[in-house]
Amino acid sequence: MFLVLLSVAAAELVFVAEVSRHGARSPTKLYDFNKEHWDENMLGELTSVGMRQHFLIGKELSSRYVKQLGLLSESLDSTQIYARSTDYNRTLQSAYSQLSGLYPPKTGPKIPQRSYFLPPMKVSSFNEYDEELAGAAIIDLIQPVPIHSAKSKNDHLLHGYDKDACPRIAQIEESLRNSVNFTNKEQQWTSFFKQVKDTLKVKEEVNIDVASNIETAITCGMYDGLAIPEGVTEEMYVELCKVHGFKKFFLPFSDSEAQKLSCSEFFKETSWRMQDAQAGKGVKFAYYSAHDTTLAAFLTCLSVTQSLNPPFASTLVFQLDSDNTVEVLYNDQPMKLPGCSSAKCSFSEFNGILKGYFLEDIQTACQLKN
Numbered sequence: 001m002f003l004v005l006l007s008v009a010a011a012e013l014v015f016v017a018e019v020s021r022h023g024a025r026s027p028t029k030l031y032d033f034n035k036e037h038w039d040e041n042m043l044g045e046l047t048s049v050g051m052r053q054h055f056l057i058g059k060e061l062s063s064r065y066v067k068q069l070g071l072l073s074e075s076l077d078s079t080q081i082y083a084r085s086t087d088y089n090r091t092l093q094s095a096y097s098q099l100s101g102l103y104p105p106k107t108g109p110k111i112p113q114r115s116y117f118l119p120p121m122k123v124s125s126f127n128e129y130d131e132e133l134a135g136a137a138i139i140d141l142i143q144p145v146p147i148h149s150a151k152s153k154n155d156h157l158l159h160g161y162d163k164d165a166c167p168r169i170a171q172i173e174e175s176l177r178n179s180v181n182f183t184n185k186e187q188q189w190t191s192f193f194k195q196v197k198d199t200l201k202v203k204e205e206v207n208i209d210v211a212s213n214i215e216t217a218i219t220c221g222m223y224d225g226l227a228i229p230e231g232v233t234e235e236m237y238v239e240l241c242k243v244h245g246f247k248k249f250f251l252p253f254s255d256s257e258a259q260k261l262s263c264s265e266f267f268k269e270t271s272w273r274m275q276d277a278q279a280g281k282g283v284k285f286a287y288y289s290a291h292d293t294t295l296a297a298f299l300t301c302l303s304v305t306q307s308l309n310p311p312f313a314s315t316l317v318f319q320l321d322s323d324n325t326v327e328v329l330y331n332d333q334p335m336k337l338p339g340c341s342s343a344k345c346s347f348s349e350f351n352g353i354l355k356g357y358f359l360e361d362i363q364t365a366c367q368l369k370n
Contacts, residue, residue, distance in 0.1 A: 018315055023051060059104070108138055157266050218232070
C-alpha cells in the first residue's frame with residue numbers, strides 16, 4: 001500500500017492541451033428584437049464580456065500550472081508553450097485575452113541598458129515614452145505571446161468541419177438534412193417554430209436553421225445585458241437551446257465519416273505532442289482557440305454525450321501525468337471516456353481512442369483537388 005501511495009504522489013503533470021470556444025460575442029444576424037443594441041458593422045465580434053471570460057481562464061490556468069504545479073515558468077518560455085487560433089477575430093482576441101491572464105503584466109521583458117532599441121522610424125516623443133516605460137520593453141511589462149493561425153480553407157486541425165476546408169463535409173451534411181432523423185425533428189418542432197415566428201414576428205419561415213440563429217441572437221444579447229425578448233418565456237428559450245444543440249451535434253457529427261474528417265488532424269497532433277512530452281521533449285502547454293463546432297466535433301469523437309451547445313468560453317482540457325495517465329476535463333468537469341478502465345485513462349487506452357479517428361490522407365479523404 002505504501003508503495004502504491006508513493007507512486008501516486010510522485011506523479012507529476014507533464015503536458016496539457018486545451019481547446020476553447022471563443023468568449024461571448026455579438027450575433028451574426030440581427031432581428032427586430034435586437035437590432036437596436038448591436039452595431040451592424042461589428043457582427044460576430046468578441047465583446048468585452050468575452051475578453052473578460054478568457055482573461056479569467058488565463059488567470060486560473062496561471063494559478064494552477066504556474067504557481068501550484070510548476071508546469072510553466074512565471075515568465076514566457078517559448079519552448080514550453082504553443083498557441084494556435086482559427087483565423088477569426090473572435091478566436092484570436094480570445095487567445096490574446098487568455099494568454100494575457102496566463103502571463104499578466106509585470107511578467108514581460110526589460111530591455112538591456114545598452115541597447116539599440118530605437119526603430120528606423122523617427123519617434124518624436126521618445127523621451128516621454130522612455131520615461132514612461134522605465135526600462136520595460138512594453139508598457140507595464142506586458143508579455144506578448146505568439147499565436148499561430150491558418151486560413152480556414154487550410155485549417156484541418158481546428159476547422160476540419162468547414163466546407164471549404166473539406167468539401168466532402170458538404171455532401172455528408174446534405175445527406176443528413178434529407179435523413180429521416182432530421183426531417184422527423186423538423187416535423188416534431190413544427191408547432192413550436194410557428195410559436196417562435198408569431199412571438200418574435202420573424203419575417204422568414206422558422207425551421208431548425210432559423211431557430212438556431214434566433215437562439216444564438218438571444219444568447220448573445222443575454223451575455224451583453226439584454227433581457228430575453230418580450231413574449232419569449234423561459235420554456236421557449238430552453239426549447240430553442242435544445243434545437244440549437246441538436247443542430248450543432250447532428251450536422252454533421254452524427255455521421256462517422258464526418259467525425260473522422262473533423263477530428264483526425266487534431267487527434268494526431270495531440271497524440272504526438274503527448275508522446276513528445278513522455279520523452280521529455282516539446283512544449284508543456286498547447287493552447288487552441290476555436291469554436292463551439294470544434295468542441296462539438298471533439299466531444300462527439302470522444303463519446304462525451306452532450307445535448308446542449310458548448311457555452312461561450314467552454315474548455316476541453318487534456319492533462320498527461322508522468323505516470324502516463326490522461327485526464328479529460330470538459331468545462332472543468334472530469335470526463336470518463338468509454339474504452340478507459342478508470343476515470344483517468346492510461347495513455348495507451350487514450351491513444352487507442354484517438355487512433356480510431358486517424359485518416360491517412362486528409363486531402364484525399366476531403367476530396368480536395370490540390
